[in-house]
Amino acid sequence: MNDGGTHSGRRPAPPVAADVADVADVATEGMPAAAPAPGADAGATERGADADVETPLPPGADGAGTGANTPPAHVRHPGPDPAPTPDAPADDPRVAAVRRVGAAGRRWRAVQLGACAALLAVAMTAGAVAVGALRDGRGRAVATSAAVSPGLLAGGDLDAGVTSLQAHLRTQPRDFGSWATLGLAYVEQARTQGDPSRYPQARKAFDTSLSLRADNDQALAGLAALAAARHDFRGALTDADRALERNPYNERALCTRIDALVELGRYAEASKAAGTADARRPGIPVFTRYAYVHELRGDVTTARRVLTQALDAATGPGDIAYVATQLGQLAWNQGDYPTALAHYARALAADDGYLPALEGRARAQAASGRREEAVKGLEAVVARYPLPGPLVALGELYEARGAAGDAARARDQYALVDAWTALARANGVDVDLDTALAAADHGDRAAALRAARAEWARRHTVHTADALAWALHVNGRDAEALGYARQATATGYRNAGFLYHLGTIERATGHTAEARTHLTAALELNPGFSPLGARTARSALTALTAPSAHTAPRTTEGGR
Secondary structure (H helix, E strand, O other): OOOOOOOOOOOOOOOOOOOHHHOOOOOOOOOOOOOOOOOOOOOOOOOOOOOOEEEOOOOOOOOOOOOOOOOOOOEEEOOOOOOOOOOOOOOOHHHHHHHHHHHHHHHHHHHHHHHHHHHHHHHHHHHHHHHOEEEOOOOOEEEOOOOOOHHHHHOOOHHHHHHHHHHHHHHOOOOHHHHHHHHHHHHHHHHHHOOOOHHHHHHHHHHHHHHHOOOOHHHHHHHHHHHHHOOOHHHHHHHHHHHHHHOOOOHHHHHHHHHHHHHOOOHHHHHHHHHHHHHHOOOHHHHHHHHHHHHHOOOHHHHHHHHHHHHHHOOOHHHHHHHHHHHHHHHHHOOOHHHHHHHHHHHHHHOOOOHHHHHHHHHHHHHOOOHHHHHHHHHHHHHHOOOHHHHHHHHHHHHHHOOOOHHHHHHHHHHHHHHHHHHHHHOOOOOHHHHHHHHHHHOOHHHHHHHHHHHHHHOOOHHHHHHHHHHHHHOOOHHHHHHHHHHHOOOOOOOHHHHHHHHHHHHHOOOHHHHHHHHHHHHHHOOOOOOOHHHHHHHHHHHHHOOOHHHOOOOOOOOO
């Protein structure tokens, strides 16, 4: 069962791509390549095409990094980048399936990017001028790139922004700020486009930035964002604190610090960090996190008010799409589908290709009974970026529809999630929570329990408590599951999926009255929280209200 919720600080869910050597999504298809960082293999390119690709060298790679003021020579390298090889072999049928799914979406998207590249380049140049010029230690002024907002990075201009940064760094290879911004853009590509092979390249860009200016807070904040994207939240917190020691007003570090504390389950500290960030750098990135901290405590009213104020203040298309989507998700969580659809419509009016809004709209359509629209919408989403969240949601919609061939279609979606998991893990991402959530209902239940226990050992959050409870349940260990299910709802977080899991586990352990209360609450809060889970919750509730409810057998199919 997929409840449609996110578990990464209100950021759009990560929420997949093909084998690393074939993951050349729209970000690199036909685009210039980025420079390899110091220490990279000779001949490495930024996943170039089969033809030779011209790439800049990082400072010092040509032996002239500290010499005369002449720019480093360009070098031509044949062949693709020898990027890290995933655990899954190239001939794995799961990986082949991911390739087929992603190929069509890549082609049409690439055509749209050229038109906005020049405009974004101008915007970035203007931002660099506004920030001011620094010195590179040799008397030359080096402009630093302005911070890139979450809305811009998650929107349709991300790939064009990468192209512009790569081109800029060919002529200004000592611009440590642009190296840091490029690293951050790679992080966002990996996270929003399901391309985990971008994470090692992000690290190279940040390392290059720090080799040019060891104490620059932009790169340190970027490392924090990278650690958070890889679900290394303790590392993210450490790097964010390092960045804030150098610049207490670094917006990216302030935001990542909130995210890390949330994902470590340290909610009181996260609330304090959100207040600090709001005092130092009030703005949309901080407002959205401030709202999520309140939502986790059950304060939906404050969360909605803050997000509404943020949307009123938003001017750029990226920010409008970002905040409107968060309001849509908040409304969807409360079962207010008309309002959710209205917010998603506003997001898509600002950016008609904004993936989280497209996914959210499809979920709201499904919950509103518009199943065919939802199926088509999610099919379009996974055709562009096959990420775990929409893949599971689409698989469940196929199962719920039950038309000819839908069972096989659903299995295909779940197999793609397995491929993403292997690729993400091969590129340094902790995927135990994703594994636990997907495998508990649609895969290896024993593996789901191992993953959930591993994640719980690292961090205690409402999401990890819920995942562990459900994994224990599907493995028949309901007595142990009950305590974790209750922890998942202890903060007041209003999540129908959590309530459904709790009610199902209570029913299995003989707590009939409590089960009836929580299953009713789940369906009253968000009656369409999951195509399969909601259906099972209704059946369970009917059984609980029947005269023989006390004899109802324990479910064995993941509560479904």
